[in-house]
Amino acid sequence: MATDAQRKANLRTGWILAGLAALFGVGFVVRIIVFGG
Amino acid sequence: MSAVLPHPGDHAHDDHHAQPHGWRRWLFATNHKDIGTMYLLFSFTMFMIGGVLALLIRSELFQPGLQFVNPELFNQFTTMHGLIMVFGAIMPAFVGFANWMIPLQIGASDMAFARMNNLSFWLLIPAALMLAGSFFMPGGAPAAGWTIYAPLTMQMGPSMDAGIFALHILGASSIMGSINIIVTILNMRAPGMTLMKMPLFAWTWLITAFLLIAVMPVLAGAITMTLTDRHFGTSFFNPAGGGDPIMYQHIFWFFGHPEVYIMILPAFGIISAIVPAFARKKLFGYASMVYATASIAILSFIVWAHHMYTTGMPVTGQLFFMYATMLIAVPTGVKIFNWIATMWKGSMTFETPMLWAVGFIFVFTMGGFTGLILAMAPIDIQLQDTYYVVAHFHYVLVAGSLYAMFAGVYYWGPKWTGVMYSETRGKIHFWGSLIFFNITFFPMHFLGLAGMPRRYADYPMQFADFNMWATIGAFGFGLMQVYFFLFVVLPMMRGQGAPAPQKPWEGAEGLEWEVPSPAPWHTFENPPKLDATATRVVG
Numbered sequence: 059m060a061t062d063a064q065r066k067a068n069l070r071t072g073w074i075l076a077g078l079a080a081l082f083g084v085g086f087v088v089r090i091i092v093f094g095g
Numbered sequence: 096m097s098a099v100l101p102h103p104g105d106h107a108h109d110d111h112h113a114q115p116h117g118w119r120r121w122l123f124a125t126n127h128k129d130i131g132t133m134y135l136l137f138s139f140t141m142f143m144i145g146g147v148l149a150l151l152i153r154s155e156l157f158q159p160g161l162q163f164v165n166p167e168l169f170n171q172f173t174t175m176h177g178l179i180m181v182f183g184a185i186m187p188a189f190v191g192f193a194n195w196m197i198p199l200q201i202g203a204s205d206m207a208f209a210r211m212n213n214l215s216f217w218l219l220i221p222a223a224l225m226l227a228g229s230f231f232m233p234g235g236a237p238a239a240g241w242t243i244y245a246p247l248t249m250q251m252g253p254s255m256d257a258g259i260f261a262l263h264i265l266g267a268s269s270i271m272g273s274i275n276i277i278v279t280i281l282n283m284r285a286p287g288m289t290l291m292k293m294p295l296f297a298w299t300w301l302i303t304a305f306l307l308i309a310v311m312p313v314l315a316g317a318i319t320m321t322l323t324d325r326h327f328g329t330s331f332f333n334p335a336g337g338g339d340p341i342m343y344q345h346i347f348w349f350f351g352h353p354e355v356y357i358m359i360l361p362a363f364g365i366i367s368a369i370v371p372a373f374a375r376k377k378l379f380g381y382a383s384m385v386y387a388t389a390s391i392a393i394l395s396f397i398v399w400a401h402h403m404y405t406t407g408m409p410v411t412g413q414l415f416f417m418y419a420t421m422l423i424a425v426p427t428g429v430k431i432f433n434w435i436a437t438m439w440k441g442s443m444t445f446e447t448p449m450l451w452a453v454g455f456i457f458v459f460t461m462g463g464f465t466g467l468i469l470a471m472a473p474i475d476i477q478l479q480d481t482y483y484v485v486a487h488f489h490y491v492l493v494a495g496s497l498y499a500m501f502a503g504v505y506y507w508g509p510k511w512t513g514v515m516y517s518e519t520r521g522k523i524h525f526w527g528s529l530i531f532f533n534i535t536f537f538p539m540h541f542l543g544l545a546g547m548p549r550r551y552a553d554y555p556m557q558f559a560d561f562n563m564w565a566t567i568g569a570f571g572f573g574l575m576q577v578y579f580f581l582f583v584v585l586p587m588m589r590g591q592g593a594p595a596p597q598k599p600w601e602g603a604e605g606l607e608w609e610v611p612s613p614a615p616w617h618t619f620e621n622p623p624k625l626d627a628t629a630t631r632v633v634g
Contacts, residue, residue: 064283068278082310083316
């Protein structure tokens with residue numbers, strides 16, 4: 059079973075990765091809208 | 096020595112440990128093995144649906160002229176075959192393998208986010224229903240190719256919106272699955288399981304998951320822009336409004352080429368587990384395998400425009416993408432040579448998993464070589480959108496990804512079900528599939544070299560013979576997969592066959608072989624103590 063510390067670490071890593079995915083998606087679209095193809 | 100805790104019933108005081116029964120077990124599943132099983136069954140179902148579409152395509156192409164379907168429906172078949180096989184069959188199947196095997200291989204009790212794991216799986220169902228159901232929408236299913244190129248996407252009916260929504264959902268599922276896999280591998284390994292002692296399958300999935308996180312949002316962005324072009328008056332890709340359809344191709348293939356490696360890197364991991372087990376030797380060049388996998392992943396981001404040589408890009412661009420693509424042959428070659436070096440002077444036996452693994456190495460390499468040929472801009476300009484390309488990517492995705500999955504099912508199936516499959520049936524499945532696969536796709540090289548374009552429902556008489564052979568081979572290949580389901584998968588799922596020992600393969604190494612067969616519902620609930628190689632539990 060995961061310990062509380064492990065759960066916290068899991069959540070932290072998970073949010074970092076989710077943020078990275080959001081950054082790639084939104085960043086890509088914003089780049090194209092602002093700077094064109 | 097087993098690290099498995101006593102029977103789950105012993106922990107009935109704790110709801111988390113009680114194994115639910117009936118439909119609740121599956122609908123509310125948080126156990127990585129149950130979710131892995133659901134992923135594998137779902138992907139096999141989608142594989143059969145995509146296979147039926149393939150056979151409809153091949154039936155139409157059995158003879159010149161239009162026999163069964165009109166060209167519009169034919170385009171829908173090719174589009175949906177591609178989308179279903181890529182997003183519904185191959186990708187979820189490897190996630191199924193990851194769910195089953197990664198926690199077992201690294202000594203973790205489960206995936207890091209068990210409930211998100213459940214959501215990742217159940218999102219697939221509405222997406223699949225939407226994709227398959229689009230055939231019944233006005234105008235039929237999407238018919239813009241699996242690449243959903245603009246401006247064709249502007250001309251499609253409402254099914255295009257359903258397709259885009261389905262891809263969004265599948266993408267969200269993939270991203271959640273990837274986050275789960277990365278966090279599980281980084282945070283939940285048993286003490287002593289250092290990264291460089293991890294089984295290659297876990298390594299390949301770690302790298303694949305990073306690829307997915309990087310490129311799935313890009314696809315989501317591209318198809319969202321397609322959606323706004325269709326309905327909200329934007330003109331990102333619509334040339335009628337000043338948009339640039341070539342830009343769509345650049346964005347799509349920035350996702351699409353890493354996607355190719357997303358579909359093959361986990362296959363490399365499976366083969367890297369099987370070859371040492373049946374050669375009874377350690378994997379040759381473990382570290383170089385890890386670095387080669389990472390190199391392939393990095394290079395996959397700088398080669399996308401080799402899919403676009405005919406769009407009129409400058410010669411310097413062609414040269415860059417040509418050389419960058421050819422560079423991928425180096426780490427891929429490292430892998431092929433390492434597998435051969437592992438087999439070299441090994442004490443080899445050829446049970447069914449090894450047959451599939453050797454078949455993979457041989458036939459996938461053929462697909463790799465045709466990939467090198469297509470990487471060369473002057474040749475590719477001649478062969479663009481011909482059956483040579485169709486032959487190439489089926490040698491990579493069928494003889495690559497699918498063969499590795501079959502190898503994995505035969506190799507780990509006894510651990511999943513507790514039942515040994517029939518070797519005779521496994522070998523019939525392998526040899527039948529190998530022969531029919533080559534009858535189907537080998538002639539396509541000649542068709543492509545002779546100039547037959549892909550995605551056409553009809554063709555001139557000169558292509559008739561090879562097309563006839565390809566169709567016969569396709570039906571034989573399809574039949575072998577029905578045989579596999581009826582005579583290998585179903586008996587194993589029903590428990591019919593010899594009981595599987597804890598470690599059915601003499602030369603196999605890894606923590607998955609430290610738990611009984613079938614693997615109990617809960618494993619490694621307390622972190623196991625590992626030996627120095629991190630392949631055995633010592634306490």
